[in-house]
Amino acid sequence: MKKLVFSALTALTLISSAHAQQVVRIGTLADYAPFEYKDASGKLQGMEIEIGNKMCAAMKVTCQWVTMDFDALIPALKARQIDAVLAQMSRTAEREKSVDFSRIFTTAPVHLVAKKGSGISNQPATLRGKTVGVQTASTHESYFRNRLPTSSSGINVKVYQSLDSAWLDLESGRIQAVFADSTVAHDWLSKGGQKAGFALAGQAISDDAIFGAGTAIAVRKGDSQLKAQFDQAIVGVHKDGYFQAVNKRYFPFSILPQ
């Protein structure tokens, strides 16, 4: 009997070590509140971190979060330093040349932000003669370059290395509007922008060809197994209401893909 128990135990340990949890290293940002940021104790927090952890549990994998610059995410993925990217990365045709994407995880609505009562709205005519700030290499920049070039629209575009500097210039009046994702715009407005008299200007601007259908999780080209696991996990959190519940705590509008 003793022997039987012993061999059963050995068999169990063998099974569990054979099924040792797969480790997935997910690259993300440390400075993109409220999606991913570090709190005062240095702990990674945010909407995508919460939902990401939930998805990892559903996938039965151990997730390791690795933070870096946005520009470094795709090179790190290719260099096998990480296995996936979850960092509000828009699924665009340009990026699909170098990485594979999961199904759409969140939509990424875009808004102009301007002083309340400035008359600026989502109508291009209200921006004639004004200057709009955008982040460099963003979909927002390419929207103005392609759809509303200065020569025909009369709108000046100022390109910033980071959105943080754009907000500072908006407050100081050097630019009259900032064009950014509604989500990060909401974060800035709620942490001081609103108090200083700024608000979302008009309706969200939609242009699927430029902004893509939304953000998704990037994996290495050809890593179809991990892509399939994430696809399934995304459907899971979208269907069981977890995504919506977390969404509600972070934003007063939904970023659930339709």
Place this chain on the structure above:
Amino acid sequence: MAALFDYSAQLLEGAALTLELAFTSLCFGLLLGLAGAAAKMSALSWLRQSAHLVSNILRGIPEFLILLICYFGLSNLINTHFAGTLTLSPFAGGVVALALVFGAYASEVFRGAFLAVPKGQLEAARSYGLSRWQIFWCVQLPQAWRICLPSLNNMWQNLLKDTSLVSIVGLEDMLRKANIAAQFTKQPFVFYAAVAVIYLLLLAVSNPAFAYFEKRANRGYASPA
């Protein structure tokens, strides 16, 4: 200001990493610099020429690019040859890049310093029958050390500030921690000012150390008053 207090532990953690990176790179950089200088003054012409070539290449490429090449390029190389068994940590990648650049510049500083030791000193040492090692250790090094100290202080200050480049590969040095806190709290100036003060404090501590070394190295020389 309350935000600064909340994040102060994070900033100090970043400052510790900054110092750790700078010291590690300094140690390896000095060794590389000495080796480079020795190669440049070698009697073998192929060694001399290749040392010059390498240091010219390293000094000619922006440090930021060297860091990217070291971290991503080396990782790619390792991956293709060892298939995931070896990984380069961001810290190691940062140290390799910073030490290479420091070493390339230091090799010129050392070479200049050794050349500045008067030839007569060597001839005198040799005619006293000192061994090569004794000449290096007791005659050349103390005098070269004295000559290169001011340049080394400059390079150390640059190195300390260059460590902020490593944040691109995910290391959270002091400046990176400040960026993270600033993005969350939307109070950039508070954090940038705090980091500027910490950098100044770190250098305020290292300057007297170099002054002490210089004073020691200058024993036996009339003060240039």
